[in-house]
Amino acid sequence: MTIQLTDEQRMIHSMVSEFAREVVAPEAHKRDQEKIFPAQILQEMGELGLMGMMIPPEYGGSGTDTMSYVLALSEIAGACASTAVVMSVQNSIVCESIYYFGNEDQKKKYLVPLASGKHIGAFALTEPDAGSDPVRQKTKAVRDGDDYILNGTKRFITSGKNAQTVIVTAKTDDSLGHKGITAFVVSKDNPGMKPGNLEDKMGLRASDTTDLIFEDCRVPASDRLGEEGKGFAIAMKGLDGGRIGIGAQSIGVAQAAMQATIQYTKERQQFGKSISKFQGLRWIIADMATEIEASRQLVFSAAEMKDRKENYTMQASMAKLFASEMVNRVTAKAVQMHGGYGFTKEYAVERYYRDARVFTIYEGTSEIQRIVISNGILQDKRKL
Numbered sequence: 581m582t583i584q585l586t587d588e589q590r591m592i593h594s595m596v597s598e599f600a601r602e603v604v605a606p607e608a609h610k611r612d613q614e615k616i617f618p619a620q621i622l623q624e625m626g627e628l629g630l631m632g633m634m635i636p637p638e639y640g641g642s643g644t645d646t647m648s649y650v651l652a653l654s655e656i657a658g659a660c661a662s663t664a665v666v667m668s669v670q671n672s673i674v675c676e677s678i679y680y681f682g683n684e685d686q687k688k689k690y691l692v693p694l695a696s697g698k699h700i701g702a703f704a705l706t707e708p709d710a711g712s713d714p715v716r717q718k719t720k721a722v723r724d725g726d727d728y729i730l731n732g733t734k735r736f737i738t739s740g741k742n743a744q745t746v747i748v749t750a751k752t753d754d755s756l757g758h759k760g761i762t763a764f765v766v767s768k769d770n771p772g773m774k775p776g777n778l779e780d781k782m783g784l785r786a787s788d789t790t791d792l793i794f795e796d797c798r799v800p801a802s803d804r805l806g807e808e809g810k811g812f813a814i815a816m817k818g819l820d821g822g823r824i825g826i827g828a829q830s831i832g833v834a835q836a837a838m839q840a841t842i843q844y845t846k847e848r849q850q851f852g853k854s855i856s857k858f859q860g861l862r863w864i865i866a867d868m869a870t871e872i873e874a875s876r877q878l879v880f881s882a883a884e885m886k887d888r889k890e891n892y893t894m895q896a897s898m899a900k901l902f903a904s905e906m907v908n909r910v911t912a913k914a915v916q917m918h919g920g921y922g923f924t925k926e927y928a929v930e931r932y933y934r935d936a937r938v939f940t941i942y943e944g945t946s947e948i949q950r951i952v953i954s955n956g957i958l959q960d961k962r963k964l
């Protein structure tokens with residue numbers, strides 16, 4: 581690692597690395613195969629301060645910087661990407677959105693249990709017909725006295741079944757485009773919000789992904805997050821941080837895939853020697869290591885910009901784009917280098933390959949990241 585870490589960052593990295601190796605990794609394969617949500621592990625992560633890392637202690641968090649968060653998230657992802665996505669959505673999107681846009685009451689009521697890891701959070705923006713283009717969402721929130729009444733369906737919601745607290749966006753004025761979208765915080769106890777069936781996914785199978793159905797869901801106006809019409813900007817801001825998180829997850833999974841490949845190629849004998857002695861395979865490992873390091877620099881740079889409170893929207897998209905595409909190349913090569921064994925569930929590279937596939941899709945596809953980056957570079961935002 582070329583970046584100079586502080587003593588605190590080093591300490592967090594080493595603590596999480598040990599926890600990931602000893603607690604998170606051992607049952608990751610079983611959880612993936614049996615679709616077991618890592619509830620106990622997430623509770624322990626909360627106790628270690630990993631579920632609201634960038635939130636100050638007075639709101640239940642551990643008050644670390646983004647760099648420490650990225651280091652920790654990469655370690656968890658290398659052990660179990662399903663656990664990492666729950667951690668990522670919770671830290672980057674849910675906790676930070678309430679911290680930056682919530683009022684004091686909302687912070688006490690919702691942020692403290694989330695940041696301390698007692699509650700799991702979800703972020704509900706996507707809909708069946710509104711993925712890359714969330715402005716087209718159809719969920720409506722109609723003002724009724726001191727409440728809003730929400731109706732609609734959200735799709736592909738990470739932790740949709742297990743979350744106690746959900747940030748949801750809805751249209752409060754259909755005529756205003758993105759300025760007609762408002763964010764709300766909704767508790768699992770609200771009888772108007774129900775999770776749909778679990779998606780049967782290719783990867784991240786231990787994390788639950790569901791629809792969230794809102795049927796005459798009455799939400800007090802006091803649980804509106806930010807002003808009316810600010811929901812889209814809140815979601816975009818949350819996704820900026822989220823995209824650094826996907827970059828960190830990508831590094832973690834890629835690093836794990838490379839390490840598994842190094843071990844395998846050293847042990848595997850063909851043509852009378854270890855296959856790690858063949859130049860063709862050595863060069864693939866060299867490419868893997870180089871690409872992982874390049875991704876790390878992009879993710880660290882975006883994290884540092886965020887910590888310096890600079891505008892990091894474009895750098896977050898660059899980090900997400902490059903790292904998520906990198907991990908797909910690295911895990912595909914890892915499977916290839918394991919030969920027939922890489923195609924079996926006996927070797928972890930098969931899981932890494934499946935888990936990595938969604939990284940170029942969720943929290944903004946690679947194509948969306950290229951829109952954000954080109955708008956940033958050309959400084960002449962092209963209307964979609």
Ligand code: CAA
Pocket residue numbers: 669703705706711712713714715736737738758812813814816817819820893941942943944945948951952963964
């Ligand atoms: N931060 C703050 N505000 C922002 C912003 C940002 N990063 N990006 C845009 N905005 C604001 C703009 O300033 C603008 O506001 P004003 O008019 O007041 O200036 C407003 O938002 C609209 O911006 P655009 O005109 O750029 O919006 P657009 O409709 O052209 O779309 C987009 C831009 C980048 C394509 C955006 O729609 C986008 O990111 N789409 C992808 C959505 C996405 O990532 N979905 C994933 C869902 S979460 C998930 O994956 C599930 C999970 O649980 C893990």
